[in-house]
Amino acid sequence: MPRPVKPTPEQRLTFDHLRERYPRTAERFRASRYYSYHDSNDIAHKLADFFDVECNYIFHYDDVVKLPKRTNSKTIGYYPKLTVKGNPANFEKDWFKTIAEARLHIVDLAAYIFEEELRIAAA
16 A cells, blocks of 8 residues: 655645734634644644534535547546635635645635634724
């Protein structure tokens, strides 16, 4: 059985990256039960769990991107979808070759939306 491939640095979301881009979200995440110092090298899974349970954000990874006009075409990419409190929140239709890239994109979108919610609530 082959070993799993380690994610490349551009396929990881660290706590420091989150704190640089979205400081309010990072502080809320660090105060939650989902944050662990040991997982700070790649927090995408834990952050998605935080958004799912604490914020009612739902993530979908549909593998619907296929080669056109071919009956036996295989999936060539993933299309991530985000639902925020019952409303779809995708701004553009991007697809990604790997599930890790799709996860990073959609978690980044969720962090942006959550950061804006926190900013508006603080005003």
